[in-house]
Amino acid sequence: MPPPNTPEEGLLPPQSEPSRIASILATATPPPVDSAPEQAPSPEAAATTTTTTIHTVVPSSPEDPALLEIDYQILEYLDTVDETLLCPVCKTPFHEPITTSCGHTFCAWCINRALDIQPTCPIDRQPLTKTHDYHRPPLIIKDQLDRLKVKCPNKGCDHICPREHLDSHYERRCEHTMVRCPDARCRKRIARRHVQGPASTCMHREVSCRYCDERVALVDLNTHYDFLCSGATTKCSACEATVVLHRMEKHCAEDCLETQVRCKWHIAGCKVDDKRYLVQEHETGCPYEIIGELLKQRAEDRRIIDNLTDRLVALETERREHQERRARRRELSRQAPNTSHGADAIDLSAPDPSTFFYDMEWRPDLSNVGAGENRSWGSPEDYMLARFERLESRMEDLSKQVVELDAHQSMSMLQQIMPLNQQLVELGSKVGVLNMHTTWLMNMQRHNHLQQRAGAVSSSGSGMGNSGMASMSQMSSANDINNNFPVRLTEGGLPYRTTASRRNSDGRGEPPPRL
Amino acid sequence: MAGFATKRLGKELSKINSNSLPPGIELVSADNFEEWFLDIRVLDNNPLYLNEIYRLKFRFSAQYPIEPPEVTFVKLADRPIPIHPHIYSNGIICLDLLGQQGWSPVQNVESVCMSLQSMLTGNSRNERPAGDEEFVRANRLRPKDIDFYYDDNNV
Secondary structure (H helix, E strand, O other): OOHHHHHHHOOOOOOOHHHHHHHHHHHOOOOOHHHOOOOOOOHHHHHHHHHHHHHEOOOOOOOOOOEOOEOHHHOEEOOOOOHHHEOOOOOOEOOOEEEEOOOOEEEHHHHHHHHHHOOEOOOOOOEOOOOOOEEOOOHHHHHHHHHOEEEOOOOOOOOEEEHHHHHHHHHHHOOOOEEEOOOOOOOOEEEHHHOOOOOOOOOOOEEEOOOOOOEEEHHHHHHHHHHHOOOOEEEOOOOOOEEEHHHHHHHHHHHOOOOEEEOOOHHHOOOOEEEHHHHHHHHHOOOOHHHHHHHHHHHHHHHHHHHHHHHHHHHHHHHHHHHHHHHHHHHHHHHHHHHHHOHHHHHHHOOOHHHHHHHHHOOHHHHHHOOHHHHHOOOHHHHHHHHHHHHHHHHHHHHHHHHHHHHHHHHHHHHHHHHHHHHHHHHHHHHHHHHHHHHHHHHHHHHHHHHHHHHHHHHHOOOOHHHHHHHHHHHHHHHHHHHHHHHHHHHOOHHHHHHHHHHHHHOOOOOOOOO | OOOHHHHHHHHHHHHHHHHOOOOOEEEEEOOOOOEEEEEEOOOOOOOOOOOOOEEEEEEOOOOOOOOOOEEEEEOEOOEOOOOEOOEOOOOEEOOHHHOOOOOOOOOOHHHHHHHHHHHHHOOOOOOOOOOHHHHHHHOOOOHHHOOOOOOOOOO
């Protein structure tokens, strides 16, 4: 048990003894400063705790939860809730309802407590077992409960929403939700709107009120000033009125009738400087009012003039930028044609279109009158330049295409000519072969012819030695041809000879396969 | 849950204030959520209770309505203790409804009053419970700690 914490203990929300010890041990830090022995628990602390017990539930887990749970039993419902939606035990609209096996519906919490005492249904006394005999209630009940309009349970928050959205409002959005104090050692809670940031210090440490010396928790200081502070009021030295002390400045500056003030037309030269109520009387008929009004008017005019000057400067800058841009373009347009087109470009730039359009542009009606197409380009000159550029790029495209086409054409030409060449060579060789065959056949025929004639001569008589000699020489020449024939063939190469000879034997002059 | 009884009694009180109680039952005082006083009288002409008004004292524990309230008759100058075979002369009522076993959390102050009302109405025996004098002299227990034996189902 932590002995120094005793004054605090009575104020802590009820917790089971071991869990409280555990949580205190877990923090392992000295108890909060405000529980120091010389200080009795402040009324403020007591008040906070009371509100805690009234509108929030005890922490559900042994550790300090980030948020206190919403107590559904004290929620304020906007409309009267139908009796059938009220739990028979707690008489409030069901929260997390369950339906028993005998068909009655209760809040889970209520029926659990009731069954602890007596294991029967509170309504018809049928025996019930905790959780075992629980069923999910019809969805229609949930829908009806979800739709009930409730007020946010946080003090000071006027938010109204359907009950199903209450949790998210309370947990995430409501600025009045009590959250953990930013100081980890402090066990108290603080409204979310008072938490300045992750680095802010404990808002529960007590400070002395400036006006009444009372010890007040920092978080309550403003409320204390405005409503509770006993030493906060004092008498205004000028008007004798009772004023809250820290409001004194405001009182003197705006309200106090006895305070010395100047006429509001002192800017116009009014010298009146008196008590406020006299000055207020004076102000209604102050002769300087006219001057004051004029001055006001002048100030107003001044403001307008300044405004216009600013705009003029802005426009001027814009115009200059525009001109610079145009000059740059002109420069470009001069260079571009020279490089690509030579002589033509000179013709284009000769009349100097830029100067020509320059005049035009400076007559606003003319530039505006220009055709719709023109307008989108800003000035006729810009339009021409753009056209020119477009044409140029198109020409580039075209020349590229021409080159491409050229290459393509020569390619296809080559592809077509190649097989033709081959065919020609083939035909040439075929003709050669045919030639040889013909020669050979003719030689044969002549040889046969000679032999027949020689036979006839020898059988008829001698004296034909010449012819015999001649036939012999003929024979040898024929043999020469026979010997030469294969040699000639091998010259053409083996594959060629075979194809050629096959084609010859087929007797068909098949055209060579096209490539 | 802290303040469960308080919340429930708050609901009952606001309902009583807005709807008023049934005839014959009147709220005398409900200054806190621990002790209430109510007056009841019978509505028929039962000679035993004719023209009499009886004062009831309700004491609520923090576990109300899970636990029954402690209900007794109070004797005052103009508020006698009604004669009944289940009502001791010191005001203690022997009624199963008010015992741990007979109680149900769906009951409330109004329903208890009505039960007692009908208990008186239905009685015709002009007698105290058996051993009344002995019990009144010896009893130091609180009503809820007394182990009643509910044997009589007629009244």
